[in-house]
Amino acid sequence: MAAVQAILSTKQQQECPVLLLLNNPSQITLPFLKAVETAQALQGVTVFQIEGYNLNANASLIQLRSTVDKIRQLGGMWHCLVVVVVSDDPAFLSAFAHLSLRRHALRWSTRILVFTRLSLSHLGGLHALLSNRNAMLLLAHRDKKAISGVGVYVSSPYSLPSARLRKVDTWTPNTTWAHSTHLFPEKFLVFSSAPTLTIAIELLPQHKLSWEEDPHAPDGRRLVYTGALDKTVQYFAKGMNFTYRYVLSLDRTFGRKLPNGSWTGMMGMIVREETDFGLGPFSLSPVRVAAADHTIPIWTGNMKMVSGLTGLKVDPWGFLLPLRSLVWTTTLIALLGVLAALQIFSSCLSNGMFCQNRWSANIFSPVRALLQQGESSGTIRHPPAGDCLAS
Incomplete structure (x- = not known):
């Protein structure tokens, strides 16, 4: 835990509340408690413990799901959050990664640290979490029985599960963390893999939709979207090195939340991860903010409500x-x-x-x-x- 303490003590992380998620009671030792007490998090450190985790036990899944929901609630209340997951159980790590993504508990503003002593061959279930979230992997290196150092790894976004993790730094015991620039590097500036992203759209004024024949498209034709928002996508695609294709929702709406918790329209495609992002503009509401990440506003306008008159009445004494x-x-x-x-x-x-x-x-x-x-x-x-x- 000294490596985690060194990261939490950096100036970049001190202003964020810290959540420690453990699944092994033996990890709560005197050195661990001392490390938690000395962590310089101004907003405090909260410890979640899941005892005796079993992938096939309903009680363990319910407890883990409840913990993930609490992380999601805290993430919506704070502008930044640091989640530290400490475990040597590959099943627990895979279940946490799956539930946190499925229940949208980890936003991009949430920083995730996964500390483990497992080898990279046992961490295949963490690929989606490490690649598409603001996450780092702390992998302990053993020298005989003692830990000789901790390697810091990140995964490139939209990379294949078989892709190798990129090592950005190494921490050794009894040292402070000096390379703060390597903490949580910005991965979404330029994509090295040049992925093809799926973008949900809807027809807007001053925009046009049409279909063109394309033998490389899944169904033999490609949706063409022209207008100001398409020019914005072209700008980002050129600067960030990605290609894209447009898709429409089945009900052709921006989306709303149903009583059963599911979503319709473009929001439903985003929540179900059928698309990589939706090209708005979306009007933000608490339920939409809780369901998906949003960018800074790209357009601000004034809206008014208009109602019809009941009829003109002349007042002779007006x-x-x-x-x-x-x-x-x-x-x-x-x-x-x-x-x-x-x-x-x-x-x-x-x-x-x-x-x-x-x-x-x-x-x-x-x-x-x-x-x-x-x-x-x-x-x-x-x-x-x-x-x-x-x-």
């Missing part, structure tokens, strides 16, 4: 709503003042005659101007002769 009562009161007082002034000035004409029919015109003309109502030329009446009397 013209009163824009102005307050004080404004209308002031307006009416000013209107009365204007009417009074017009009546006084129009009562006597310059020629000394009084027009009796001027009263109604003086009343309605300011009101018509206030309501912005026009006056037809055909309605203008001139006073007949004899209506004006001499004063």
Whole structure:
């Protein structure tokens, strides 16, 4: 456990909570407990123990499944997590790798250390875990009965099970870990094996889907997807050295979780590992985040909900709503003042005659101007002769 302690004490791992998973009670010795206590993990160290693991025992499988589910819950709560698995049982290691992948317990942000004294020939069940997750293998080298050193190995992503592990460093007893740059190297920058990845897609606006004849395709034709997202895939494929092919889901949806726990659409293909990744854009939700890893946002947009109107209703008194009562009161007082002034000035004409029919015109003309109502030329009446009397 000194090698594990040396790794956990590096600055890169100190800010992450540590989970130790054991299946052999004899591993919990005084040196082991001392190593756990002195591990400089600021968020603490939690030890999970599965006693007497048996591949054919239901109790052991249930306990291991429960432990894997707890690791998944903790991984969703923390931005980083270090999981250390210590075992010399190949069946236990294979079962942990299978369940952790099947139940999506280990995200890329979760760092996995597998420490064992087994030979590489007994670790075939760890290939999927070591190659497609942020994992390292610590393999103890024995000199007679004592451990002379620990080799640090990583597996290239999308490599064959028969491919050899790549040794990145060696730790020797009574030394500190000096090569922190070798810890959890970024494996998904450039693929050395040039794999062919399967990408789930769905038709989006400004994109096109079509089928082309291709004798190298599984069913003799290839799905062609054109648009902005396809250009993004081409950019990554060229930089990361991979080829790809597009596939569609059976129900042609982005996917939702059913009551029985299964998924439909593109999310279902990702969860069942029928595709390597899905080309969104996906709207994130807690259930989707818990089911699969997601990248940083590649597009941000605003969305609005629109509903139809029940019908246009005209309010005959709607013209009163824009102005307050004080404004209308002031307006009416000013209107009365204007009417009074017009009546006084129009009562006597310059020629000394009084027009009796001027009263109604003086009343309605300011009101018509206030309501912005026009006056037809055909309605203008001139006073007949004899209506004006001499004063």
